[in-house]
Amino acid sequence: DGGITQSPKYLFRKEGQNVTLSCEQNLNHDAMYWYRQDPGQGLRLIYYSQIVNDFQKGDIAEGYSVSREKKESFPLTVTSAQKNPTAFYLCASSPGHGSYGYTFGSGTRLTVV
């Protein structure tokens, strides 16, 4: 579906629990990104990765962790240190530096119960 797949679509987390959101792309893109979307606040960057085994913090990285062991995959873990994790999470990819155009996944809606 559009070359970038996020799963699950809906996720429920209990207090104190870590959860991992999956993001897989088959576009051969070098760069991948995680954004958080809250009502009225647009898209805020959590982490991004330019190449395998390398990633950088975005604007709101606290309470989150990522890995980039394969070019195709960029999973996001929401840890118990993230105090307000309820949000819509979007993964995106792009060809790389000097190339334009994000492709977004369909998103994961995370709710704390």
Added chain:
Amino acid sequence: GENVEQHPSTLSVQEGDSAVIKCTYSDSASNYFPWYKQELGKRPQLIIDIRSNVGEKKDQRIAVTLNKTAKHFSLHITETQPEDSAVYFCAASPGTYKYIFGTGTRLKVLA
């Protein structure tokens, strides 16, 4: 730091009228400005983009204008239709990996 301001946050227009959404960016190194449309519960989709060496770009009922001096860029939708109802995001990029997104505009086209 880098930021993009987007206005208005909500916009209601009658079907057939025009809609204009405005963004202002802070990073003078920005040279690429995409616009995304996001329907409820769906992923953002690129609808039009403009590079800094161009002042205006049109695609059917959609146009984007860029004023580099003022650091403003705008989305214009003419002859609006109910299916244009969505949230629209602007973004600015200096050509590196990161986009800076605006806070979004919820457009409602009233039939």
